[in-house]
Amino acid sequence: MKKKYLRKSNIAVIFAIIFSLASRYAEQHGASLSGPLQIIGFPLLWIVACYFYAKSKGRHGAWGLLGILSIFGLIILYYMKDKSAQAP
DSSP states (O other), X not given: OOHHHHHHHHXXXXXXXXXXXXXXXXXXXXXXXXXXXXXXXXXXXXXXXXXXXXXXXXXXXXXXXXXXXXHHHHHHHHHSOOOGGGOO
């Protein structure tokens, strides 16, 4: 597993969670943009996290689109075989 991509994936997951919590907090306090930001921002950050996780396993970055499936996409990526050790 490629550690530099794994670290970036973990950072993206943390930012996605913080973004989601901040958006929900803003929504509870009457912010009008929190809904659209949550609808666009969280999935985008989650796809970025899945992209870096796929890269850490030696897979093509397009596998990051599994992030559309939210946590289920990350679970699918988790169970995929690690090809990073097979690279020349």
